[in-house]
Amino acid sequence: TIVCMVILISLVDAIFTSSSEDEITRSLLLGVIAMIAVFAVIVITINKNLSRLVKMRTEELVEQRNNLENLVEEKTEALLKTERLSAIGELSGRLAHDLRNPLSVMKMSVDLIKQNPKDTKISEPNVTKRLDLIEKSIDRISHQVDDVLGYVRNSPLSLSSTSLRQLIKNSVEKINIPSDVNVTVSKKDVLVDCDSVKLDAVFINLIVNSIQAMPEGGNLEIKIFDRDNMAIIEFIDTGKGIPDNIISKVFEPLFTTKQKGTGLGLASCKNIVEQHQGKITVKNNPTTFTIILPKSISITNLQTK
Ligand SMILES: Nc1ncnc2c1ncn2[C@@H]1O[C@H](COP(=O)(O)OP(=O)(O)OP(=O)(O)O)[C@@H](O)[C@H]1O
Ligand SMILES: [Mg+2]
Structure with missing residues (x-):
């Protein structure tokens, strides 16, 4: 704007101070060229600012898109996990129910055999050792069943x-x-x-x-x-x-x-x-x-x- 005004003033000055028509035309021409130059500078500056603005906006949009993508990924994973958990819940309920009965039959049988040491074969150290192992394994399976159940349904504490x-x-x-x-x-x-x-x-x-x-x-x-x-x-x-x-x-x-x-x-x-x-x-x-x-x-x- 300042440059513009300087040119305008020098133009007016040239028109009023110079006498010959030739000089006036030259001054006018010069003024017009200068104005075009200033205009060009203004256009270039606006253009530059605009492209910077566009770049900034693009970066913002890319960031927003990345955030959204992450969010979708997180939510999908959480959803999948919930689905898998509820499937496990259903499955484990059935599994626990089906495993409990045979397990308690096995445990009872082991207990009965152990309570009958009159039979010499049963009181043999090797047999007793094996029976103990079977008993431990039964307990382990029951515990694993309890584990899954324990996770899925949170019963109150019995202190x-x-x-x-x-x-x-x-x-x-x-x-x-x-x-x-x-x-x-x-x-x-x-x-x-x-x-x-x-x-x-x-x-x-x-x-x-x-x-x-x-x-x-x-x-x-x-x-x-x-x-x-x-x-x-x-x-x-x-x-x-x-x-x-x-x-x-x-x-x-x-x-x-x-x-x-x-x-x-x-x-x-x-x-x-x-x-x-x-x-x-x-x-x-x-x-x-x-x-x-x-x-x-x-x-x-x-x-x-
Ligand atoms: N003492 C440990 N040393 C090294 N890694 C371990 C130890 N305890 C747990 N972990 C790691 O943590 C993971 C999760 O353990 P977690 O007990 O929850 O499941 P798991 O042992 O893999 O399966 P499950 O308990 O059903 O047999 C294991 O897979 C293992 O990689
Ligand atoms: Mg484990």
């Missing part, structure tokens, strides 16, 4: 004051521990208000996971700590550890790296521990699962999920 050490030792006894795996339970004990059946399932899950992480053998150390109004339990194993990129996912339902895993083990552990108003966490080096449980739970705070 009683329990010795953690005894509970953990009982869980260890129920598992077939390979001879090259050494399990130790701390001497310390803490009494906690808990649902012993549910916590037993948690401990069995953690112990089995550790054993599976040590195919070449190793140590699993189970420590118990007494901290004010909390009990802390640590499961430390010398296994292969959990890769950094999956460690945040291990508590997610259906997350598994095992061919025959359900991926519900740790998810149900988390559910049960949280139902007890506790926390479960994991870290590497060495692989440690830590459970923090309040020693007593106020019934009024109990949420039945």
